[in-house]
Amino acid sequence: xxxxxxxxxxxxPVPAPPVASDAPAPAPTSPASVPAAIRxxxxxxxxxxxxxxxxxxxxxxxxxxxxxxxCVVGASGCGKSTLLxxxxxxxxxxxxxxxxxxxxxxxxxxxxxxxxxxxxxNVGLPLRLAGMPKGARQxxxxxxxxxxxxxxxxxxxxxxxxGGMRQRVALARALAQEAEILLMDEPFGALDAMTRDxxxxxxxRLWVERSLTILFVTHNVREASRLGDRIALLxxxxxxxxxxxxxxxxxxxxxxxxxxxxxxxLVTARLRQEVAxxxxx
Amino acid sequence: MALVxxxxxxxxxxxxxxxxxxxxxxxxxxxxxxAAWPKLAALFLVIAGWQAVVWTGWxxxxxxxxxxxxxxxxxxxxxxxxxxKAVGITLRRxxxxxxxxxxxxxxxxxAVARVRVLRVAVGSLITGLQTMPSIAWFPLAILLFQLSxxxxxxxxxxxxxxxxxxxxxxxxxxxxxxxxxxxxxxxAHGASLYRHVVLPAAxxxxxxxxxxxxxxxxxxxxxxxxxxxxxxxxxxxxxxxFSRELSDAPALLAYMIVILAIGIAVDAAxxxxxxxxxxxxxxxxx
Numbered sequence: 385x386x387x388x389x390x391x392x393x394x395x396x397p398v399p400a401p402p403v404a405s406d407a408p409a410p411a412p413t414s415p416a417s418v419p420a421a422i423r424x425x426x427x428x429x430x431x432x433x434x435x436x437x438x439x440x441x442x443x444x445x446x447x448x449x450x451x452x453x454x455c456v457v458g459a460s461g462c463g464k465s466t467l468l469x470x471x472x473x474x475x476x477x478x479x480x481x482x483x484x485x486x487x488x489x490x491x492x493x494x495x496x497x498x499x500x501x502x503x504x505x506n507v508g509l510p511l512r513l514a515g516m517p518k519g520a521r522q523x524x525x526x527x528x529x530x531x532x533x534x535x536x537x538x539x540x541x542x543x544x545x546x547g548g549m550r551q552r553v554a555l556a557r558a559l560a561q562e563a564e565i566l567l568m569d570e571p572f573g574a575l576d577a578m579t580r581d582x583x584x585x586x587x588x589r590l591w592v593e594r595s596l597t598i599l600f601v602t603h604n605v606r607e608a609s610r611l612g613d614r615i616a617l618l619x620x621x622x623x624x625x626x627x628x629x630x631x632x633x634x635x636x637x638x639x640x641x642x643x644x645x646x647x648x649x650l651v652t653a654r655l656r657q658e659v660a661x662x663x664x665x
Numbered sequence: 666m667a668l669v670x671x672x673x674x675x676x677x678x679x680x681x682x683x684x685x686x687x688x689x690x691x692x693x694x695x696x697x698x699x700a701a702w703p704k705l706a707a708l709f710l711v712i713a714g715w716q717a718v719v720w721t722g723w724x725x726x727x728x729x730x731x732x733x734x735x736x737x738x739x740x741x742x743x744x745x746x747x748x749x750k751a752v753g754i755t756l757r758r759x760x761x762x763x764x765x766x767x768x769x770x771x772x773x774x775x776a777v778a779r780v781r782v783l784r785v786a787v788g789s790l791i792t793g794l795q796t797m798p799s800i801a802w803f804p805l806a807i808l809l810f811q812l813s814x815x816x817x818x819x820x821x822x823x824x825x826x827x828x829x830x831x832x833x834x835x836x837x838x839x840x841x842x843x844x845x846x847x848x849x850x851x852x853a854h855g856a857s858l859y860r861h862v863v864l865p866a867a868x869x870x871x872x873x874x875x876x877x878x879x880x881x882x883x884x885x886x887x888x889x890x891x892x893x894x895x896x897x898x899x900x901x902x903x904x905x906x907f908s909r910e911l912s913d914a915p916a917l918l919a920y921m922i923v924i925l926a927i928g929i930a931v932d933a934a935x936x937x938x939x940x941x942x943x944x945x946x947x948x949x950x951x
Contacts, residue, residue, distance in 0.1 A: 474849060489850065492846075492847070496843050496844060499948075500866070500945065510852055514852060533674055533677050533681075544947065546685055549681055549685070582676060582677050586673075
């Protein structure tokens with residue numbers, strides 16, 4: 385999928401002040417051997433028109449290799465969700481382009497399950513819409529539920545489940561779409577710490593088992609350090625990639641591990657610098 | 666660490682059990698009783714008040730009979746063929762009129778909800794029609810269709826359809842945008858998005874519209890049956906009118922009780938449907 389949009393009438397983004405020295409080179413780390421699953425080039429998105437336009441994303445360059453787990457962190461209002469919408473094709477960029485190789489599935493902070501369907505029917509809906517016959521669908525749904533440790537819970541309704549269980553159903557529904565690329569918009573942001581840590585382990589396991597590519601948006605720097613192969617730091621207004629960090633630690637990781645804390649400290653320091661630029665001089 | 670760590674999967678399953686404790690509500694019998702006794706008490710108070718007014722001698726007994734007299738009349742009425750024929754004809758008119766209103770209201774509602782131009786054009790007109798007393802349509806209906814079944818149906822449909830259309834429009838308008846996005850993400854577009862996301866999400870409001878539509882249909886029908894009396898077609902409204910012409914107060918009140926009872930029964934059916942819909946979606950207070 386390629387989205388190119390470069391209308392002359394589109395609003396010109398305000399030039400940003402010079403970026404810090406650790407800003408990425410135009411083409412961030414992407415060894416030629418591994419193909420890019422997501423390639424953003426000069427990606428810009430403005431909402432509104434002409435003078436009133438709000439620039440959500442400004443010339444974002446970001447590559448995600450196939451099989452890579454990339455976390456995007458940033459303060460609120462930095463266009464993280466906009467980035468995911470553009471990659472998912474739910475929205476069109478004002479300028480620049482996104483190339484996505486493979487199918488995408490998107491998960492939200494709210495599980496966004498359909499309350500009138502049972503758990504099994506929620507997970508089975510993408511399969512049904514894809515035209516899979518009923519018998520095959522049931523077997524597939526049962527298998528997907530088992531993979532998120534919800535075997536035998538298919539007949540329950542979303543409102544009968546805890547927040548963590550609902551997010552696992554949403555994860556199973558995303559996996560049902562046979563997508564190679566999982567786009568996640570603060571999926572664990574509303575969960576308690578214990579549930580969140582467990583879901584980190586689950587997500588990491590599924591990522592390995594199913595060779596997924598994951599683009600994971602979060603405001604939680606520690607979470608990003610726990611999960612990501614790389615962390616991209618997005619600045620606010622306009623949203624740009626200010627820095628990327630490699631996270632070289634072995635997996636499976638624990639969120640309490642000292643190296644994870646250290647990485648989180650590093651990213652937080654850089655994030656604070658970026659946020660401080662918006663304060664009074 | 667000295668502690669043996671619990672396996673992740675078992676921690677996860679433990680949390681699941683802890684966080685989804687199912688509470689067992691009161692028994693079915695207890696719930697039925699707690700719903701029934703206030704209604705029975707209210708009914709008793711109404712009948713007692715009625716009897717009290719009769720005892721004061723405010724009106725002669727042949728104008729305002731006692732509850733006992735009316736209930737005896739009701740019992741003897743129900744053994745007559747003409748009563749059941751009248752009830753049958755009235756219920757058939759109600760069903761046909763309401764069904765036609767449901768079809769028309771649904772088509773108009775969906776069209777207005779989807780097409781912006783239509784919404785601007787007729788959106789407020791529908792609400793206007795809803796507030797128009799249906800009895801005001803009868804002179805026109807009688808001009809157009811004479812004293813016929815069609816005249817009655819015409820007004821019943823016009824009375825009920827706007828509420829049904831408005832229920833659909835409001836329901837579609839209030840579908841959470843997140844669910845629409847989720848629907849798109851899982852591959853629903855156009856008609857399948859409507860079928861699998863928009864309409865199910867709008868269902869509680871659609872049902873509320875139908876409930877209100879039924880109430881309007883029933884009122885319009887009663888007004889119509891009083892005004893438009895078709896020869897050899899006994900109906901509840903016509904029997905009510907005859908009872909007044911014959912100054913048969915017990916029969917008149919008995920027919921009023923029948924009208925009220927049918928209205929309450931259908932309303933209870935709608936309420937039950939609404940309750941089960943809400944319970945399935947977790948929209949009820951425990």
